[in-house]
Amino acid sequence: MTALDQTGKAAxxxxxxxxxxxxxxxxxxxxxxxxxxxxxxxxxxxxxxIAAFIDGTVGSAYSIAASINRSIAFALVGFGFVLANRANLxxxxxxxxxxxxxIAATAVALDGHVSGLPLGLAFILPMLAGVVAxxxxxxxxxxxxxxxxxxxxxxxxLLSFIGVWLLYWCVQSPALLRKPMTSSATxxxxxxxxxxxxxxxxxxxxxxxxxxxxxxxxxxAVVIAVVLSKTILGLRLRAVGLNPVAANRAGISYARTVIxxxxxxxxxxxxxxxxxxxxxxxxxxxxxxxGYGFDGLVAGLLARGSVTGVIAAALLFGxxxxxxxxxxxxxxxxxxxxxxxxxxxxxxxxxxxxxxERWERK
Amino acid sequence: xxxxxxxxxLGSSIRLATPLLxxxxxxxxxxxxxxxxxxxxxxxxxxxxxxxxxxxxxGDPLIGLLIGIIAVQPVALLQAVLSNTLxxxxxxxxxxxxxxxxxxxxxxxxxxxxARSRAEIxxxxxxxxxxxxxxxxxxxxxxEQVWLLYLGIALIVLTALVLRYTSIGLxxxxxxxxxxxxxxxxxxVTRIRYGCVLFAGFMASLAGAFLSIGDIHTFxxxxxxxxxxxxxxxxxxGKWRVGGTVLACLLFGAATALQFQLPALGVDVPNxxxxxxxxxxxxxxxxxxxxRQMAPATxxxxxxx
Numbered sequence: 001m002t003a004l005d006q007t008g009k010a011a012x013x014x015x016x017x018x019x020x021x022x023x024x025x026x027x028x029x030x031x032x033x034x035x036x037x038x039x040x041x042x043x044x045x046x047x048x049x050i051a052a053f054i055d056g057t058v059g060s061a062y063s064i065a066a067s068i069n070r071s072i073a074f075a076l077v078g079f080g081f082v083l084a085n086r087a088n089l090x091x092x093x094x095x096x097x098x099x100x101x102x103i104a105a106t107a108v109a110l111d112g113h114v115s116g117l118p119l120g121l122a123f124i125l126p127m128l129a130g131v132v133a134x135x136x137x138x139x140x141x142x143x144x145x146x147x148x149x150x151x152x153x154x155x156x157x158l159l160s161f162i163g164v165w166l167l168y169w170c171v172q173s174p175a176l177l178r179k180p181m182t183s184s185a186t187x188x189x190x191x192x193x194x195x196x197x198x199x200x201x202x203x204x205x206x207x208x209x210x211x212x213x214x215x216x217x218x219x220x221a222v223v224i225a226v227v228l229s230k231t232i233l234g235l236r237l238r239a240v241g242l243n244p245v246a247a248n249r250a251g252i253s254y255a256r257t258v259i260x261x262x263x264x265x266x267x268x269x270x271x272x273x274x275x276x277x278x279x280x281x282x283x284x285x286x287x288x289x290x291g292y293g294f295d296g297l298v299a300g301l302l303a304r305g306s307v308t309g310v311i312a313a314a315l316l317f318g319x320x321x322x323x324x325x326x327x328x329x330x331x332x333x334x335x336x337x338x339x340x341x342x343x344x345x346x347x348x349x350x351x352x353x354x355x356x357e358r359w360e361r362k
Numbered sequence: 363x364x365x366x367x368x369x370x371x372l373g374s375s376i377r378l379a380t381p382l383l384x385x386x387x388x389x390x391x392x393x394x395x396x397x398x399x400x401x402x403x404x405x406x407x408x409x410x411x412x413x414x415x416x417x418x419x420x421g422d423p424l425i426g427l428l429i430g431i432i433a434v435q436p437v438a439l440l441q442a443v444l445s446n447t448l449x450x451x452x453x454x455x456x457x458x459x460x461x462x463x464x465x466x467x468x469x470x471x472x473x474x475x476x477a478r479s480r481a482e483i484x485x486x487x488x489x490x491x492x493x494x495x496x497x498x499x500x501x502x503x504x505x506e507q508v509w510l511l512y513l514g515i516a517l518i519v520l521t522a523l524v525l526r527y528t529s530i531g532l533x534x535x536x537x538x539x540x541x542x543x544x545x546x547x548x549x550x551v552t553r554i555r556y557g558c559v560l561f562a563g564f565m566a567s568l569a570g571a572f573l574s575i576g577d578i579h580t581f582x583x584x585x586x587x588x589x590x591x592x593x594x595x596x597x598x599x600g601k602w603r604v605g606g607t608v609l610a611c612l613l614f615g616a617a618t619a620l621q622f623q624l625p626a627l628g629v630d631v632p633n634x635x636x637x638x639x640x641x642x643x644x645x646x647x648x649x650x651x652x653x654r655q656m657a658p659a660t661x662x663x664x665x666x667x
Contacts, residue, residue, distance in 0.1 A: 038469070042469075042473055090453055090454075092453075092457065144648070144649040144650065147649075147650060148648075148649050148650030150648050150649050150650065151598075151648075153400070153453050154591070154594060154595060154598065154648055155645065155648060155649065157588075157591050158591065158595060158641050158644050158645040158648070159645065161588050161591070161638070161641040162638055162641050162642060162645065165634050165637050165638040165641070166634070166638070168634045168637070169632055169633075169634030169635065169638075172632070172633070172634060173632060173634075294457075294461065297457070298461070301454055334468065334469050334472045334473075336464075336465045336466075336468035336469040336472065337465065337469055338465070339461060339462075339464055339465030339468070339469075340462060340465035340466050340469060341465075342461055342462075342465070343458055343459070343460075343461035343462025343463070343464070343465055343466075344458075344462060345458075346454065346455075346457065346458030346461060346462075347440070347444070347455060347458035347459060347462060349454075349458075350444060350448075350450040350451055350454040350455040350458055351443075351444050351448045351450050351455065352448075353448075353450055353451065354448055354449050354450070
């Protein structure tokens with residue numbers, strides 16, 4: 001163990017190889033190895049699968065941009081998880097928050113008045129609508145926690161299911177967001193949002209579809225990192241997380257902190273949904289949020305409270321998903337393999353938490 | 363509503379409540395001892411898959427059921443090790459298991475059956491109990507159910523008796539409420555909690571098997587669709603009591619049955635709202651409709667000597 005510390009120090013004095021960093025890397029490596037084993041077991045040549053995987057992640061400008069866009073959604077949900085977790089709250093409702101964010105963004109974007117607005121308001125308003133919807137969705141869990149002591153894990157989970165079915169309802173019902181039914185073959189989806197409400201692309205080129213969600217996410221990352229480490233607000237979250245009673249004695253409102261934390265986490269989920277819709281998908285479809293909430297949650301879990309950690313994990317999963325999708329199309333390895341790998345990572349890290357803590361204390 | 367329709371509604375409420383009942387009672391026992399199993403969902407899915415494959419491969423649903431029960435035990439053991447020995451966060455580890463199982467069963471299903479299979483799988487038989495089953499109109503529609511339900515009812519009654527009248531029941535309750543006292547008395551809290559998680563796994567395996575080979579005689583990817591979480595909500599709704607949990611499960615079952623019943627009555631309610639209804643009810647239930655919650659004192663906290 002000392003040898004490890006020494007090499008870490010020798011290589012980079014400020015960036016010591018800490019267990020909190022080493023263990024997640026080891027967990028990802030372990031899970032990836034099992035993934036490779038499963039590919040071999042399925043009978044697909046491992047080389048072909050890896051080639052397809054790499055092609056899907058960094059094989060073209062398009063796949064890189066698509067992977068990054070995916071990572072942005074994961075990262076936003078992950079940031080929200082880390083923020084709420086600072087107050088010892090576990091937000092597992094990302095899936096539903098993304099769904100309601102996407103619904104609200106679509107509804108506002110399709111409103112006839114919005115597309116004509118100047119100064120970028122045409123896409124800013126739908127985006128904000130997504131944030132507000134997600135924040136309200138998160139706040140429901142907060143209010144239940146304060147009023148009835150309901151564990152937010154179970155409430156955010158149930159709200160997730162409700163959000164996902166709400167999405168289904170919106171795209172099934174012509175009275176809501178379904179596009180006008182011209183025939184019985186009309187798909188259950190919304191109209192495409194107007195051109196003006198789509199997020200501007202950074203390069204203006206659809207072969208490299210990075211949109212302004214990227215700079216927005218970077219700004220949010222910086223803001224959250226600063227809030228958590230340098231502001232009174234961050235201190236309040238931590239105080240409530242460590243000991244709500246003591247925090248209350250010190251004049252920090254438990255109720256307000258919980259509402260802020262869960263609404264902020266929900267708002268970030270809502271923003272993720274809005275960005276996915278306004279930046280990539282353009283039409284609201286059933287299941288558009290599928291899996292995104294859980295990937296973001298896992299990114300947040302992996303990060304162990306660090307914003308940089310969320311970014312690293314979100315990028316990992318963003319590229320992994322893209323690679324996984326390409327693996328399914330080209331090498332016929334089901335994307336479920338990526339889900340298996342993620343599950344293994346979460347379980348390994350959950351099981352290793354005790355060791356990380358003991359090790360760090362030494 | 364005619365009597366016939368009412369009988370059908372009652373029967374399908376009970377049928378749809380069955381997996382929740384089985385899983386919910388197991389989860390309740392585990393929570394009484396202080397362990398929250400978010401992995402009930404994953405355990406059910408494991409068994410739904412394993413029993414379907416077992417029944418399909420051997421042609422015998424009974425062997426399928428056995429394989430389902432056996433397949434869940436390693437999953438339950440994993441949860442028990444994580445939440446007791448490794449003292450992991452029970453929520454995180456449970457969700458991790460659910461993700462893993464969803465991925466693994468989907469992957470294995472694709473490999474065995476192919477992507478678009480609608481394989482018909484031999485299922486468990488129904489029985490009609492004497493007397494009750496002979497009631498005109500009500501009898502066949504309400505009481506002719508898969509025998510797993512009747513086994514489940516027997517297990518639930520047995521569980522209630524054990525919890526109430528035996529020293530095992532007392533030890534389980536104490537392990538959740540006063541683990542330190544249990545430890546001082548010479549019993550092992552860890553051992554009690556391991557046992558309860560494995561029992562929850564056993565009940566969840568019956569629930570999962572009911573979903574696939576009991577109810578619809580096929581397996582679909584991710585077919586539990588949150589039933590495990592509903593089971594957990596029913597425990598909270600039922601205030602950690604057998605009777606309350608059973609009632610909560612029946613309520614969720616009835617809410618699910620409305621999906622099929624209301625359209626049949628010509629009531630025009632959006633389908634999505636009906637699908638959402640059990641989750642909505644569960645949310646209202648955990649959100650204070652039942653008053654202040656009375657969770658076991660150390661629920662979710664790993665025990666440390």
